[in-house]
Amino acid sequence: MTDVPATGIPADVGAFRARHRERHIGPRYRGWLHFGSTTVGALAAIVVAVVMVDAPSLAELASVPLSFLLANLGEYFGHRGPMHHRRRGLAILFERHARQHHRFYTHDAMAAESPRDFQMVLFPPVMLVFFLGALAFPIGALLHWLVSPDVGWLFGATAVTYFLTYEWLHFAYHLPADGWVGRRRLVQVLRRHHTLHHDQRRMAHTNFNITFPIADWLFGTMNRRDQGAAEPAPAAGSAGASVGVSE
Ligand SMILES: [Zn+2]
Ligand SMILES: [Zn+2]
Numbered sequence: 519m520t521d522v523p524a525t526g527i528p529a530d531v532g533a534f535r536a537r538h539r540e541r542h543i544g545p546r547y548r549g550w551l552h553f554g555s556t557t558v559g560a561l562a563a564i565v566v567a568v569v570m571v572d573a574p575s576l577a578e579l580a581s582v583p584l585s586f587l588l589a590n591l592g593e594y595f596g597h598r599g600p601m602h603h604r605r606r607g608l609a610i611l612f613e614r615h616a617r618q619h620h621r622f623y624t625h626d627a628m629a630a631e632s633p634r635d636f637q638m639v640l641f642p643p644v645m646l647v648f649f650l651g652a653l654a655f656p657i658g659a660l661l662h663w664l665v666s667p668d669v670g671w672l673f674g675a676t677a678v679t680y681f682l683t684y685e686w687l688h689f690a691y692h693l694p695a696d697g698w699v700g701r702r703r704l705v706q707v708l709r710r711h712h713t714l715h716h717d718q719r720r721m722a723h724t725n726f727n728i729t730f731p732i733a734d735w736l737f738g739t740m741n742r743r744d745q746g747a748a749e750p751a752p753a754a755g756s757a758g759a760s761v762g763v764s765e
Contacts, residue, residue, distance in 0.1 A: 526627070527627045527631075528624070528626060528627060531621070531622070531624050531626075531627045532627075534621045534622060535622055535631070535635070538618065538621075538622055538638065539634065539635075542618075542637070543634055543637045547634060547637055548633070549630075549632070549633025549634050549635070549636035549637065550633050550636075552636055552637065552640050553636060553640060553689065555643075556640055556641070556646065556682075556685055557682065557685075557686075559646070560678050560679075560681060560682040560685070561682070563650070563674070563678045564675050564678050564679055564682070567658075567671045567672075567674040567675035567678065568671075568675050570667075570671040571668050571671045571672055571675070572667065572668055573668070574668040574669075574672060575668075578666060578668045578669050578672065579672070581661075581665075581669045581672055581673065582672055582676050585672065585673045585676040585677060585680075586676055586680060587732070589676065589677055589680035589681075590680075590727065590729070590730065590732045590733050591733050592653070593680075593684060593726075593727060593728060593729060593733070594726050594727055594733030594734065594737070595733075596611075597615075597726040597727075597728065598726040598739075600612060601615040601616060602615070602616050602721065602722045603722075610645075611645075614642075614645075616721070616722075618638060619638055619639070620716060620718060620721055622635070622638040623638065623639075623692055623716055624716055624717070624718065625713050625714065625716040625717040625718075628691065628692055628695070628709070628713055628716060629692060629693060629694045629695065629700075630692050630693065630694075635692075636689070636692075639688060639689055639692045640685060640689060641685065649681060650677075650678065650681070653677070654673075654674060654677035654678060654681070655674070657673060657677070658670045658671070658673045658674035658677065661673050680729070683729055684728055684729050687705070687708060687728065687729050688712070688728050690702075690705045690709070691705065691708065691709040691712045691713070695709070708729070708730075711725050711727070711731055711734075711740075711742075712725065712728060714741050714742075714743075715741075720741060723739065724739050724740065724741035725739065725740065725741050726739060
């Protein structure tokens with residue numbers, strides 16, 4: 519059984535956090551600056567995209583909920599796939615998510631201890647460029663060309679809004695649960711969903727949506743309650759066991 523010191527953080531998680539901070543979080547890192555620049559950068563992109571929308575028809579506006587659903591599926595399959603299974607060319611996602619994020623934050627140690635720990639929650643700028651530059655922009659440009667300019671810009675605005683919602687909600691789950699943000703009803707409900715996913719026995723199997731569990735519901739991977747220690751761990755060699763939880 520893992521030792522739990524007075525801080526409430528299991529000893530193995532505390533040791534991983536100490537090593538990660540030493541190796542990966544530079545002295546110049548500022549957590550609130552990371553949060554602020556992510557927020558301002560995304561909001562600026564959203565404003566530009568919305569301003570470019572001219573006079574959308576009702577049919578064009580209907581692309582917004584469709585884009586939202588597509589983003590929810592993208593979040594689900596991106597998380598269920600390369601973030602939990604090493605894939606050629608996308609190993610950085612696996613390394614940072616399954617190998618680092620899931621060991622820095624576990625179901626029994628979900629909260630950051632200081633703003634420096636935000637480094638292990640928010641996407642680094644290089645991934646922001648990848649998600650927006652390699653996914654949102656080309657798809658938006660294709661829709662702009664194939665369907666209509668307004669649908670292209672509406673897709674861009676929806677995709678970046680979805681990205682920012684992901685970042686804000688995930689950030690909220692990893693703030694202290696007894697803080698002002700942590701006590702909001704929506705955050706409590708969604709944090710519970712994500713906390714169950716942070717249990718290393720379940721992380722490769724359930725609760726892959728970080729924002730709204732629509733795709734988890736659609737694909738039958740929703741776990742609503744903690745089934746406790748009685749649930750057997752996945753068998754050796756399964757996807758869960760392959761995600762290296764020991765060092
Ligand atoms: Zn998380
Ligand atoms: Zn995960």
